[in-house]
Amino acid sequence: MRSVAPPALPTPETASIENTPSPPARTPFEGFSIGREPLAMPVEGAKSADLRDSFEEKRGATRRHEALDIPAPRGTPVLAVADGTVEKLFTSKQGGLAIYQFDPSRTVCYYYAHLDRYAEGLQEKQVVRRGDRIGYVGSTGDASEKAPHLHFAIFQLGPEKQWWVGTPVNPYPFLLGNK
């Protein structure tokens, strides 16, 4: 007698990835390479040596911060960290006045929040270049009025390219190297 067992099917790697919470991406992923130069500092005059990595910090009972806070006086210019397009100008209770910028490949979204105001004439679908002035530091949303800062986040967009959905990426390593 001879029984032939069917060969075991390979387990798709994605099955385990989907079922276990994965740590946030810390390295460049497909479509998002920092290349030869770091992202531009999103707050004029800020230095990478002054940045504090607050990505993992708790906000409330269950939420993670998943962003970087860069303190600066109210009205300090906020600059585009990379080339791209202003995808959405949005106001929310938490983020206040905010900008969602897509990179040219539309795989990455950069989020700038708590703005005091937008740069003059800034519009959705506007093409911006690395270092362009897009807004001004403020404390709109749930930021303390006494501590104006830029809340800056990066997330990897899903296939739907929805500006409000994505996988958070820690911006900290991508801003190092700025003088």
Ligand SMILES: [Zn+2]
């Ligand atoms: Zn923040």
